[in-house]
Amino acid sequence: MSTIQLLPDLLINQIAAGEVIERPAAALKEILENSLDAGATDIIVQLEGGGVKLLRVRDNGSGIAPEELSLALMRHATSKIASLADLQRVASMGFRGEALASMAAVAQVTLTSRQTEGTHAWQIQSGDGTQSEVIPAAHGQGTSVEIRELYFNTPARRKFLKSEATELAYCEETFKRIALSRPDVAFSLQHHNRMMLQLPTLSRSGNAPLASIYQVSKTSWEDNADALPKRIEAILSKEFSQSAVPVSRKAAGLHLYGMASLPAYSKASRDAQYFFVNGRFIRDKIVTHAIRQAYQDILHHQRHPAFVLFLDMPPELVDVNVHPAKSEVRFRESQAIHQFVFHTLQQVLSTPVALTENASDLSNQLAQVSSVQRTMSIQQPMQLHMASQPLAFYDALFGKKENRDGEEEKFNDAPFLSTQPHSQSSPPETEIPPLGFAMAQLAGIYILAQNVHGLVVVDMHAAHERIVYERLKTALDRQQIPMQPLLIPVCFAAEALDIATAEEEHAAMAQLGFDIAPLSPTTLAVRAMPAMLKQTHAEAAARDVLHEMREYGATRVLTERRNELLSTLACHSAVRANQILTVPEMNNILREMERTERSGQCNHGRPTWFQMSIAELDTLFMRGK
Numbered sequence: 130m131s132t133i134q135l136l137p138d139l140l141i142n143q144i145a146a147g148e149v150i151e152r153p154a155a156a157l158k159e160i161l162e163n164s165l166d167a168g169a170t171d172i173i174v175q176l177e178g179g180g181v182k183l184l185r186v187r188d189n190g191s192g193i194a195p196e197e198l199s200l201a202l203m204r205h206a207t208s209k210i211a212s213l214a215d216l217q218r219v220a221s222m223g224f225r226g227e228a229l230a231s232m233a234a235v236a237q238v239t240l241t242s243r244q245t246e247g248t249h250a251w252q253i254q255s256g257d258g259t260q261s262e263v264i265p266a267a268h269g270q271g272t273s274v275e276i277r278e279l280y281f282n283t284p285a286r287r288k289f290l291k292s293e294a295t296e297l298a299y300c301e302e303t304f305k306r307i308a309l310s311r312p313d314v315a316f317s318l319q320h321h322n323r324m325m326l327q328l329p330t331l332s333r334s335g336n337a338p339l340a341s342i343y344q345v346s347k348t349s350w351e352d353n354a355d356a357l358p359k360r361i362e363a364i365l366s367k368e369f370s371q372s373a374v375p376v377s378r379k380a381a382g383l384h385l386y387g388m389a390s391l392p393a394y395s396k397a398s399r400d401a402q403y404f405f406v407n408g409r410f411i412r413d414k415i416v417t418h419a420i421r422q423a424y425q426d427i428l429h430h431q432r433h434p435a436f437v438l439f440l441d442m443p444p445e446l447v448d449v450n451v452h453p454a455k456s457e458v459r460f461r462e463s464q465a466i467h468q469f470v471f472h473t474l475q476q477v478l479s480t481p482v483a484l485t486e487n488a489s490d491l492s493n494q495l496a497q498v499s500s501v502q503r504t505m506s507i508q509q510p511m512q513l514h515m516a517s518q519p520l521a522f523y524d525a526l527f528g529k530k531e532n533r534d535g536e537e538e539k540f541n542d543a544p545f546l547s548t549q550p551h552s553q554s555s556p557p558e559t560e561i562p563p564l565g566f567a568m569a570q571l572a573g574i575y576i577l578a579q580n581v582h583g584l585v586v587v588d589m590h591a592a593h594e595r596i597v598y599e600r601l602k603t604a605l606d607r608q609q610i611p612m613q614p615l616l617i618p619v620c621f622a623a624e625a626l627d628i629a630t631a632e633e634e635h636a637a638m639a640q641l642g643f644d645i646a647p648l649s650p651t652t653l654a655v656r657a658m659p660a661m662l663k664q665t666h667a668e669a670a671a672r673d674v675l676h677e678m679r680e681y682g683a684t685r686v687l688t689e690r691r692n693e694l695l696s697t698l699a700c701h702s703a704v705r706a707n708q709i710l711t712v713p714e715m716n717n718i719l720r721e722m723e724r725t726e727r728s729g730q731c732n733h734g735r736p737t738w739f740q741m742s743i744a745e746l747d748t749l750f751m752r753g754k
């Protein structure tokens with residue numbers, strides 16, 4: 130074995146570079162973060178060869194003093210923190226004084242910078258452990274960092290790089306994350322002089338005051354309430370913006386805001402998921418789990434939500450110094466964060482879907498986002514006012530409004546699609562409900578309705594199933610699923626184990642609204658069942674409950690297995706394909722959907738309804754072309 134020696138600086142930096150700068154995208158991230166820390170409001174990125182040949186970032190930030198250019202390229206040289214106390218409440222993106230030094234160890238780096246007070250710029254070059262003299266140069270206010278031939282002197286590392294297209298894709302993703310986090314800053318990205326993304330700011334580009342380098346390096350949601358939705362749309366897509374709901378909730382020093390997709394816009398991959406903590410893009414198991422859980426009940430398990438969410442919190446409650454690329458954090462109160470993220474999203478997503486999904490254009494979305502921002506509360510259902518024409522059309526089809534009053538009926542606690550008259554839920558003259566009025570049933574499967582936007586198509590089984598399921602859940606939460614005694618008990622042959630289960634778990638089954646008792650050593654009788662289920666399915670429902678109790682025991686059935694069982698029961702009881710519904714029955718389903726949380730998806734995550742606007746129909750018929 131050889132003797133112990135101190136490693137030379139260049140080698141130390143090359144080893145660090147392996148962790149901090151594992152590919153061009155990582156270098157790009159560090160350079161962009163430096164520009165943001167310097168208060169830049171305009172940032173231009175130019176790449177060649179996927180960022181491996183050339184990576185140049187120009188900003189209009191505060192600049193670096195000529196006498197500090199050399200220091201900026203040295204390891205552990207930073208202007209951002211000076212003590213452990215600073216590190217514990219770090220608000221800038223950088224704090225280690227390591228990024229530029231690492232880059233200088235594995236690439237040719239040129240720094241050109243001019244401060245506000247400078248008469249001209251200064252430049253320094255570095256590569257392979259040596260630095261040039263600082264020489265005068267031409268450059269506007271701000272800094273340009275140029276990285277050429279990444280890993281030119283560490284061939285083993287360079288071999289790990291992927292194709293130009295892949296490295297470029299990584300750079301683009303990094304660029305998007307940073308650009309999303311700062312809608313108040315203008316960004317552009319070019320590859321071989323081809324413009325790939327150009328992201329202007331809303332209006333004040335150029336003349337915004339420069340933030341001090343010591344200031345919190347991100348601006349607040351209040352400042353970005355208008356700019357953020359625009360930036361999100363530019364980076365994710367218009368489609369996302371249109372099918373996402375705004376999120377904004379503040380509690381106990383935490384603020385979660387941004388946009389989250391409704392289940393109809395789910396994706397097969399996780400590639401449209403952006404979560405930022407204090408302006409920093411991160412991946413975190415706790416957060417991922419909380420989001421997944423918020424979507425659990427409404428998203429098919431193979432689909433993934435899309436979201437852009439920001440969590441702002443006091444810096445001392447989160448440790449950002451746990452990962453070489455700062456892409457992971459550690460929360461001091463991880464359980465509280467989980468709860469906060471989960472509850473906020475769950476609440477936003479469970480707002481009855483008809484009231485949120487009809488936001489058909491972006492300006493609507495923007496209005497909603499900024500109104501949410503103003504009130505800092507969860508989105509309130511919006512009122513849809515009816516145009517006179519649809520009502521006239523409805524009247525023509527189904528008679529005048531007076532007659533309709535008689536047709537409206539309560540669906541709330543009815544076991545079946547009851548048709549008793551009931552006047553409270555009839556809409557006033559000037560309003561049309563979000564899902565409109567039923568017109569007809571199609572193929573025994575779909576309800577066709579008309580609302581202010583045009584045609585609404587509802588999968589009646591899927592929708593009804595969700596309604597029954599949510600009602601069962603709410604009733605069980607209140608510990609009282611209303612029981613309906615059966616006039617004639619439904620008897621069925623059962624195995625000895627089922628009979629034993631019926632006896633042992635009688636109380637637990639009563640909680641679920643069932644009274645199942647042995648009639649003989651081989652027969653069970655359903656004497657009562659939940660009022661909201663269909664009596665014709667008494668035996669099937671009773672068998673489901675017994676089966677669950679046998680397999681998992683009462684405690685698990687009433688806790689972790691609960692939703693699955695209620696979902697199965699709801700499926701049995703929901704209207705079936707080819708069941709003929711009357712117009713009032715169909716209207717009941719529509720009204721009930723509007724009242725029911727998560728009614729936009731069936732219990733298996735499939736959509737329950739679609740809107741087809743008059744404009745879309747016009748396009749189909751080439752009207753106005």
Ligand SMILES: Nc1ncnc2c1ncn2[C@@H]1O[C@H](COP(=O)(O)OP(=O)(O)OP(=O)(O)O)[C@@H](O)[C@H]1O
Pocket residue numbers: 159163164167188190191192193201202206207208209222223224225226227228229230272
């Ligand atoms: N674009 C820039 N504008 C102004 N100053 C800059 C810029 N880039 C770097 N600097 C200066 O150079 C110093 C070193 O940058 P470097 O990225 O190596 O370290 P850091 O940002 O302090 O910490 P970290 O290693 O965590 O990124 C910074 O502290 C800052 O003072």
Ligand SMILES: [Mg+2]
Pocket residue numbers: 159162163222223224228229
């Ligand atoms: Mg840095």
